[in-house]
Amino acid sequence: MALSEPAPHPAQDQIRPADAGDSAFAAAARAVALRAPLRPAVPVPMPVAPGTAELTGPVFGAADVGPLDHDLTRQHHGEPIGERIVVAGRVTDRRGRPVRGQLVELWQANAAGRYAHPLDRHPAPLDPHFTGAGRCLTDDDGRYRFVTIRPGAYPLGTPDDAWRASHLHFSLFGTAFTQRLVTQMYFPGDPLLPADLIRRAVSDEAARARLVSALDRTLGEPGRSLGYRWDIVLDGPSATWTETGGAR
Numbered sequence: 749m750a751l752s753e754p755a756p757h758p759a760q761d762q763i764r765p766a767d768a769g770d771s772a773f774a775a776a777a778r779a780v781a782l783r784a785p786l787r788p789a790v791p792v793p794m795p796v797a798p799g800t801a802e803l804t805g806p807v808f809g810a811a812d813v814g815p816l817d818h819d820l821t822r823q824h825h826g827e828p829i830g831e832r833i834v835v836a837g838r839v840t841d842r843r844g845r846p847v848r849g850q851l852v853e854l855w856q857a858n859a860a861g862r863y864a865h866p867l868d869r870h871p872a873p874l875d876p877h878f879t880g881a882g883r884c885l886t887d888d889d890g891r892y893r894f895v896t897i898r899p900g901a902y903p904l905g906t907p908d909d910a911w912r913a914s915h916l917h918f919s920l921f922g923t924a925f926t927q928r929l930v931t932q933m934y935f936p937g938d939p940l941l942p943a944d945l946i947r948r949a950v951s952d953e954a955a956r957a958r959l960v961s962a963l964d965r966t967l968g969e970p971g972r973s974l975g976y977r978w979d980i981v982l983d984g985p986s987a988t989w990t991e992t993g994g995a996r
Contacts, residue, residue: 813851818884820854820896828878830859830897832973835916835933835961838890842984846890851921853883854894861900870902895973901940913940913947920980929990933978934960955989 816822821832835854839847857863857880860872864879878897886892896916904910916933934941941947941960950956958981967975980988 813883813885818882818892818894820856820878820880820882820894822895823879823882824877826877828858828875828897830875830878830900832895832969833898834893834895834967834969834973834975835978836891836893836964836967836975837961837977837979839886839892839920839980839982840890841982842987846886846888847982848886848888848890850886850890850892851883852886852892853881853919853921854896855881855917856896856915857899857902859897859900861902869905872900872902893967898935901938904945910943910945911940913938913944915944915946918980920982929982931980931988931990932959933976935976936960936963950989952989954986958986958988 821828839850839852841847855863857868858872858875858878860875862868862870862872862874864874864881880899882894882896884892884894899914899916901911901914904912914935917930918933919928919930921928932946934944934947947956947959950959961976961978964975964977967977982988
């Protein structure tokens, strides 16, 4: 989210980009550090066996995903402002096998670069017809598909006026809530990519490249939207980077 530079707190120590010595970049790192938890994880007792705690957590299935959950442009009475896009791809394991029935969530800023969240302080306009959140289940081939609008870039509120490149947030839940992975997708050719703080924090060049989608006109709707392909690999040496500790 677009937040002004916060007061330092211990979570900032978790962010160590390669060029954190640069004062401007360090200021941006301090701003984004609000994403990190302020308190340690709460241990959950497992009296029977590992995985017992997951049995009491959320259970997701086809009945929980509505027919318009994947289409962020049709969740309100009016149409959102912005460039319509289709984002689709496959979720696979390290051997290329499809991950079926996987709950995939997406959330994002609107076309002006503002999230529909009370903590977003970016003075860009909100869109009454765009909430910026969607979800779907992968099919038997591991495929997912979202219809949305291209998000805008937004400032971090740092002294050097650092901005986040346009991006989409994704989460995948595995087979239980406690297995959730979170990552981000970027758009090809975005001039802000080289300076984006989160992307630059990924030390492996190949892993950074895998966070950028590819333009695929076959995925779009003629005369209405462009399509972007972005595949997600859950584990192995070519795994998609995640915010919970890098590629896995």
